[in-house]
Amino acid sequence: MEGETKIEIIHIEKADSTNEEVFRLKDRYSIPFFVLADFQTSGRGRYGRNWVSPKGGLWMTGLFIKKDENDGFKFMFGSAVVVRDILRTLGIPARIKFPNDVYVENKKICGILVEEREGLLAVGIGLNVNQPKPPVENSTSIFILTGKEHDINLLAYNIGKHLMEIDRRNFNDVFREYKEKLDTINKPVIITTDYGVLEGVFMDITEDLNVILGGEVINFIKVERVLHLEENYERGY
Ligand code: BTN
Numbered sequence: 001m002e003g004e005t006k007i008e009i010i011h012i013e014k015a016d017s018t019n020e021e022v023f024r025l026k027d028r029y030s031i032p033f034f035v036l037a038d039f040q041t042s043g044r045g046r047y048g049r050n051w052v053s054p055k056g057g058l059w060m061t062g063l064f065i066k067k068d069e070n071d072g073f074k075f076m077f078g079s080a081v082v083v084r085d086i087l088r089t090l091g092i093p094a095r096i097k098f099p100n101d102v103y104v105e106n107k108k109i110c111g112i113l114v115e116e117r118e119g120l121l122a123v124g125i126g127l128n129v130n131q132p133k134p135p136v137e138n139s140t141s142i143f144i145l146t147g148k149e150h151d152i153n154l155l156a157y158n159i160g161k162h163l164m165e166i167d168r169r170n171f172n173d174v175f176r177e178y179k180e181k182l183d184t185i186n187k188p189v190i191i192t193t194d195y196g197v198l199e200g201v202f203m204d205i206t207e208d209l210n211v212i213l214g215g216e217v218i219n220f221i222k223v224e225r226v227l228h229l230e231e232n233y234e235r236g237y
Contacts (some may be wrong), residue, residue: 007160008033009060011153016042018061019115019124026063026120032167036060036156043126045111047225056130057141058152062123062163070171072114073209073220075123076100077178078166079112083127084181086158092145098184098202098211098226102127107140125159175207188229189213193222199229 008029015021015037022035037059043051053059066072080100087094087102087109094102094109102110113124128134128141130149135141142150166174179185182205190199191213200214209220 005161005164007157007164009036009153009156009160010034011036013038015040015059017044017124018059019044019113019122022061022063022122023117023120031120032062032064032164034060034062034156034160036153044113044124045126046113051111051113051126052135053126054131054135056132056143057135058125058127058129058155058159060125060156060159062125062160064121064123064163064167066116066119066121068171072116072121074169074171074174075121075163075166076112076114078169078174079114079123079125079163080110081174081178081181082159082162082166083110083112083125086155086162087142090142090146090150092142095183096178096181097228098182098189098205099220099223103183104140104145107134107138109140109142109145123163127155127159129155172207179205184226184228190227190229191218192224192226193218194224195222 017040018035018037039055040053040059043053045051080096083102084094084096092104094104097103100112101108110127115122129152130143131141132143184202187202189202198213198216203212205211211218211220
């Protein structure tokens with residue numbers, strides 16, 4: 001039998017944001033550890049947005065030690081791969097939209113928020129699981145897609161276990177896998193940067209984190225948001 005990976009998941013009923021809670025608990029548990037909440041009262045999304053987090057979803061954050069310069073990016077990209085692959089084992093054809101949203105049938109099912117403080121990385125995963133209705137416009141859940149309730153604790157364990165593996169792998173290896181599974185390559189996008197809005201075909205993202213958009217090279221840290229033109233993926237989120 002496959003050896004069980006021991007992971008610590010602190011399961012609480014309510015959090016403001018599990019990304020906040022892990023930083024509060026950092027001295028009480030040995031890092032890495034995870035916090036899973038039944039619901040969040042101030043769930044945070046990217047770009048300072050609110051993240052709707054009612055009961056029935058998986059709201060979990062892992063706290064990791066940042067060991068290498070690229071570790072934040074490693075978790076950003078690696079978490080999307082982890083969720084995509086787990087959804088695929090359930091028969092759900094999940095796809096990664098750049099940089100790290102997980103979509104099914106053009107609807108968002110999972111968002112990821114990685115935050116860094118004092119050499120620690122909070123890796124927050126929001127996955128719509130048992131919500132019977134789309135939590136926000138243009139979103140979906142595992143229940144909507146499969147017609148069945150799924151065990152959130154088991155999903156949390158699986159995600160946690162795979163995030164621990166990401167922690168052990170190096171950036172280049174995780175990045176290579178991410179690029180193979182990224183669905184945005186060769187698709188038209190509009191990218192907003194801090195110096196303007198650019199439209200073109202998303203050709204590539206390089207290992208040194210430059211986005212190649214048509215003939216333009218955009219440093220990833222300048223990318224503020226990405227609109228996927230073909231199916232207008234970002235609508236409603
Ligand atoms: C996004 O905007 O796509 C990122 C959403 C991330 C949501 C998760 S839910 C668990 C963790 N706690 C938060 O407040 N946010 C992340």
